[in-house]
Amino acid sequence: MPSYYPAALVKRADESLIRALAPGVPMRRAAFGLAQVVLRELRDHAGGAVGQKVWLVVGVGDNGADALWAGAFLKRRGVDVRALLLNPRRAHPAGLAAFRRAGGKFVDDVPDAPAPFGGGPGRGVVVDGVVGLSGKGPLRGHAAEIFSRPSGHRVVAVDLPSGVDPDTGAVAGPAVTADVTVAMGVFKQAHALNPGRCGRLELVDIGYPEAGFGPLGVLDGARGLTALGQERLAALLPAPGPGDDKYTQGVLGVVAGSPTYPGAGALCASGALATTSGMVRAVGPGAKALVAVHPELVVSEDVESTGRVNAWVLGPGADESTRALLLRALATDLPVVADASALRLVPDAIKRRSAPTVVTPHEREFEAFAGRPVGADRAAAAAALATECGATVLLKGHVTIIAEPGGQVLVNIAGNSWAATAGSGDVLSGMIGALLASAAAEHAAPVAAAIHSRAAALAAGAEPGAPITASALAARIPDAIRSARASGLARRTPSVRAAGRTGDGNAIGSYP
Ligand SMILES: NC(=O)C1=CN([C@@H]2O[C@H](COP(=O)(O)OP(=O)(O)OC[C@H]3O[C@@H](n4cnc5c(N)ncnc54)[C@H](OP(=O)(O)O)[C@@H]3O)[C@@H](O)[C@H]2O)[C@@H](O)CC1
Numbered sequence: 001m002p003s004y005y006p007a008a009l010v011k012r013a014d015e016s017l018i019r020a021l022a023p024g025v026p027m028r029r030a031a032f033g034l035a036q037v038v039l040r041e042l043r044d045h046a047g048g049a050v051g052q053k054v055w056l057v058v059g060v061g062d063n064g065a066d067a068l069w070a071g072a073f074l075k076r077r078g079v080d081v082r083a084l085l086l087n088p089r090r091a092h093p094a095g096l097a098a099f100r101r102a103g104g105k106f107v108d109d110v111p112d113a114p115a116p117f118g119g120g121p122g123r124g125v126v127v128d129g130v131v132g133l134s135g136k137g138p139l140r141g142h143a144a145e146i147f148s149r150p151s152g153h154r155v156v157a158v159d160l161p162s163g164v165d166p167d168t169g170a171v172a173g174p175a176v177t178a179d180v181t182v183a184m185g186v187f188k189q190a191h192a193l194n195p196g197r198c199g200r201l202e203l204v205d206i207g208y209p210e211a212g213f214g215p216l217g218v219l220d221g222a223r224g225l226t227a228l229g230q231e232r233l234a235a236l237l238p239a240p241g242p243g244d245d246k247y248t249q250g251v252l253g254v255v256a257g258s259p260t261y262p263g264a265g266a267l268c269a270s271g272a273l274a275t276t277s278g279m280v281r282a283v284g285p286g287a288k289a290l291v292a293v294h295p296e297l298v299v300s301e302d303v304e305s306t307g308r309v310n311a312w313v314l315g316p317g318a319d320e321s322t323r324a325l326l327l328r329a330l331a332t333d334l335p336v337v338a339d340a341s342a343l344r345l346v347p348d349a350i351k352r353r354s355a356p357t358v359v360t361p362h363e364r365e366f367e368a369f370a371g372r373p374v375g376a377d378r379a380a381a382a383a384a385l386a387t388e389c390g391a392t393v394l395l396k397g398h399v400t401i402i403a404e405p406g407g408q409v410l411v412n413i414a415g416n417s418w419a420a421t422a423g424s425g426d427v428l429s430g431m432i433g434a435l436l437a438s439a440a441a442e443h444a445a446p447v448a449a450a451i452h453s454r455a456a457a458l459a460a461g462a463e464p465g466a467p468i469t470a471s472a473l474a475a476r477i478p479d480a481i482r483s484a485r486a487s488g489l490a491r492r493t494p495s496v497r498a499a500g501r502t503g504d505g506n507a508i509g510s511y512p
């Protein structure tokens with residue numbers, strides 16, 4: 001079951017839900033859930049709810065109606081709620097009537113909170129009810145003006161931050177940056193693809209059956225993006241058993257580092273060594289320098305004289321002197337991770353492969369390798385390249401997209417940005433390689449990405465964290481694996497109502 005759905009499917013599912021329940025029931029549940037979140041925000045950031053201010057910025061659709069119904073609930077709880085109707089003639093009639101009946105007031109603007117922007121009196125909540133599932137393009141007119149200036153209030157988005165594309169998460173102009181986004185019923189793709197605009201995620205149960213969508217049908221078998229979750233991650237992490245030795249867990253060959261870039265090779269090897277208790281072989285002109293840093297590596301001169309390996313990592317820190325070696329490894333029928341210099345030096349040989357291949361570009365490498373920029377729809381761009389090349393494409397970033405050649409797309413939401421440091425990609429490719437050589441080969445890329453983000457968080461330390469090096473990240477891989485295995489074992493299946501973004505935001509799923 002995916003966890004993040006395309007908007008068109010959710011609209012159809014909402015229609016089925018309305019038919020299955022009494023009309024208005026899903027929306028009243030949505031509004032009640034929204035009101036609860038706003039009350040919590042007021043208590044946490046404005047010192048209480050009674051008498052505190054909430055501004056509803058209301059568009060013309062059901063998203064605005066959610067805001068108005070929530071405003072009516074809040075008014076009855078003693079909150080001072082005011083609605084700004086962006087288009088008064090087209091505002092949702094029933095929502096408007098409910099808000100009026102509750103004694104809500106109407107305003108023409110949202111005043112800024114008194115400076116400084118600390119918590120306490122004067123600071124309220126602005127509810128973004130401009131657009132939700134049917135939103136297209138940037139915010140316009142008055143809505144653009146309101147949400148473009150930092151008002152000092154907390155911003156709570158209804159379902160989706162307006163101005164953010166519901167399916168791609170792309171922003172093409174003015175858009176809401178929410179502190180909290182209250183998703184109705186199910187998460188949409190933008191919740192995974194643009195966490196920076198969504199802020200904290202809350203999910204409201206509007207009546208979908210908890211154990212799936214069978215009775216409603218519409219979302220059954222749907223494609224979207226699905227959270228990997230702690231239990232799944234823990235289950236996918238390999239661990240040696242009583243019958244294992246260093247060979248049976250998978251042997252990885254690494255062609256990384258060179259006289260020009262010795263450091264990248266060392267970092268790649270550190271990622272690989274920390275992710276498997278099997279064996280890592282270093283091959284090529286950079287190998288001798290690597291063994292000086294990592295004595296566990298088994299070194300050889302070239303691909304032919306290397307003992308048996310189960311997978312290759314090719315490219316981090318490689319230079320022109322490794323080209324022939326890269327081509328020989330690519331010519332084998334073993335699984336390969338092609339990263340960094342390999343993508344630049346031997347792109348055609350990578351694209352020609354029929355054996356399992358993972359390419360791991362960041363956006364600039366993607367453009368050079370694919371011959372076109374990533375564009376606004378990162379998931380679709382990665383999916384298209386994966387289909388074209390018949391390879392797994394791991395597009396790096398805060399949200400890492402992992403697209404499989406068969407159309408499945410996996411997503412890892414880092415949850416923190418400390419991994420944005422030189423060399424951390426080299427560590428990642430080593431990690432993927434180690435898993436690709438192991439029994440966990442099928443999910444090597446998303447599992448490695450999830451552990452990589454977790455290791456970065458551990459290296460950065462407790463909030464608010466501190467800058468890390470790629471070496472520090474690699475040093476925390478064992479802790480990341482240990483904690484992932486432990487929390488997966490401890491965690492029970494979360495209920496829909498309790499679910500929010502998972503701590504590390506790891507997701508695995510498919511793209512239409
Ligand atoms: N039905 C239910 O029971 C439930 C519904 N739910 C809620 O309904 C929401 C979906 O509501 P919705 O489909 O009515 O559309 P919505 O997103 O409010 O857009 C309205 C109109 O705005 C316009 N517009 C588009 N882009 C724009 C822009 N950039 N700037 C300005 N205007 C723009 C465009 O109209 P147009 O201008 O094209 O005429 C569009 O049709 C969903 O997200 C959830 O919150 C939940 O409570 C669950 C139960």
Ligand SMILES: Nc1ncnc2c1ncn2[C@@H]1O[C@H](COP(=O)(O)OP(=O)(O)O)[C@@H](O)[C@H]1O
Nearest residue numbers: 362396397398414417419420422423424425426
């Ligand atoms: N803003 C960010 N938040 C979280 N992770 C990030 C961010 N930017 C980059 N990363 C991660 O850091 C790593 C950087 O890889 P890459 O760009 O190849 O660096 P290098 O080439 O220096 O090793 C990738 O795993 C990527 O997903």
